[in-house]
Amino acid sequence: MTGWTKSDWRNKPRVQMPDYPDEAALNAVEAKLSKYPPLVFAGEARRLKQALGQAGRGEAFVLQGGDCAEAFEQFSADSIRDTFKVMLQMAMVLTFGAKVPVVKIGRMAGQFAKPRSAPTETIDGVELPSFRGDIINDLDFTPEARIPNPDKMLQAYTQAAATLNLLRAFSTGGYADVNEVHRWTLGFTESDEAERFRDMANRITDTLDFIRAAGVNSERQHALRQVDFYTSHEALLLEYEEALCRVDSTTGQHLAGSGHMIWIGDRTRQPDGAHVEFCKGVQNPIGLKCGPSMTEDDLKVLLKTLNPANEMGRLTLIARFGAGKVADHLPRLIETVKAEGANVVWVCDPMHGNTIKSATGYKTRPFDLVLREVQEFFAAHKAAGTIPGGVHFEMTGLDVTECVGGLQDVSDEDLKDRYHTACDPRLNASQSLELAFLVAEELTAMRQEQLAEAS
Template identity: 80%
Template structure:
């Protein structure tokens, strides 16, 4: 058995990673990054793992969301604030529906690299290497822009540090006051098309009023005016990950210092591959994307490698099958987990299996398909007697038009209005909040059904 080190992944098969033409420049950047401060700390990662352990037991619920791929060009404090804001709104609604704490994890401060289905793309007869995210190369369709540039890692680090700094300020500086957050949500339900969510919003208002009358308010309770907010990203560019991987002096354990939680994508989850090797040795909570091609035997191997001690909260399985296909795949993977007696958190990525090409030529995701997959996810877990631990969305707080449907009824013809994503289509603020209301209804129904079953 190979002894793990933060660079042992270099001896394993690697895919979805760039070949840097200037190796000397790459080495210089890696050495520089290895001297920079970590972006997150071990105690934070352990605290998130404890929260995720509760989600695996049904005592908490995971809300994970944010950009498909973070952009250097579009980076701004407003964008961070708006995504943070809508995630807080979603969390309040979900907390009311689930009656358990909601763990807030952003796809932020590190989501710069993207796997691609092909190594090249062709435009007007010209073939160039694919764009793989700003941390690797540039979106502009020129030969020069598509050359992997190691200096982009330094820019990604700087942007991630600035993002985390602002998120921490928002989390503890009063912006997360629960009354303020709910006030924003009431603005959403004021619209005629969102009137069907007004009753749930009113019930949340009544609850907050009762708590205030009982003496529990943001002025008397720190937990009502601040939140814990964590970051996550796909651990794809391993040179960057290794450079920010450090050993904790107190415990001797290794930490991926690039984010609180890292995940392995559906394309890079080979049990003997480089990405699984790197993730297996760090103490961070690990996510594992599980698509339709995931075989039960491979899942068992991956669980054994990524969580050999079967720790609660260590491994989150992110199911992504597509609407209409959850019932074909999730039950067999649940069975594999049960056969191993494995502790996992099950969460639903209802985005990646529902990407289509619209009649107007834009890549999009229908809101109705996203909602259908979430409902199928809950239905399967109800049938299997297992815990649906969370949801995972690509979303933004901006008023984009990238996914069709929702109360604003974005159509194929509307997509060109504000289609800003560099990679995959994201839910906008309205669609994200509407989805939270609908997921809250699912959580409430599940909770009430469990109560009835327990009483019989």
């Protein structure tokens, strides 16, 4: 973008960002990070933008998922592998349902900072600054732990680099072999509770048997053994984002080197704010969270600011309203986009609008509300004649008990058993795969209707 610099955000109003007490320490960390290699590369970001463009035209479908907030303490190769594994299973099921490629984007290798509803929290009469994610301060409820520490950005970079290294190995080293992925899924459908999904799983088996019989196998076809897997996170901590911003030597454009896709949260999307200012100048695909408070006028400004060339795949609108509220908000935003002639990818985030406090005191998300919002998202696009481009879940490959419901029938009383999140509740592996089957059923029905109308 002509005339834009990666520091321009510093002259704009900033929200949801820490005030570091030691400016010299902050400057030293930023200077060190600015010399580190970028975590992702421009060619990768351009490939993702192209794939998202296909989703915007209905030629692909987006699956975006991963942790609410990555934690330093819970970091391990096994947790990365398990989340990657479940996303591969989900993607295979969604591919079968949609009959188009699935664009796989992890909330990984950068999702360290979290916006908070209040700047402070109070426990037993003691008020302290809120925990804002491991890249900023610590979860322990002590005055020392809650002081923003710039050195934590260096630890976040190291963890993100290690995560990306492992993801690239898994993506290209044979772990993603389509036959192995399906074998994992068959294990899920063997349970009595998952019987309704067995027919779809068997049809996937028949398809794989056919292509093997036709001489197409993973030994000969790299596409059956490898996947493209991208990373994404909310670009909340702009000191970190600026330090990793680089100029692409092939195009002269700026790249947010922290992740393939970055998004602007529902709390930080002020058209004249710092986060919009930073994101408008980088060439990465940009996500924009759209909650109930998004106005048509603000959306019009943001469409032009973030995607002035109206490039398909550049801007993804991530709708997050809550079950029962989609019909009140999504249609008006769809009509605004249509009236502006804007090219966008529509993605459903059914997690953030469906957070409740359980009877046992835990923050949770009911599985049936998550599913209901996805269904309402599809219904709104069907009514408008527009394309539902994908889904966005907070999830993990671990067997946690954080969201209630699903085939496992996690109850309020079960939440205490394995409630490990530092921020928001995540779908566990079983709930994630179950949701993929249910979304695949929606996609299959949608495709059948389209074929019937065309005939």
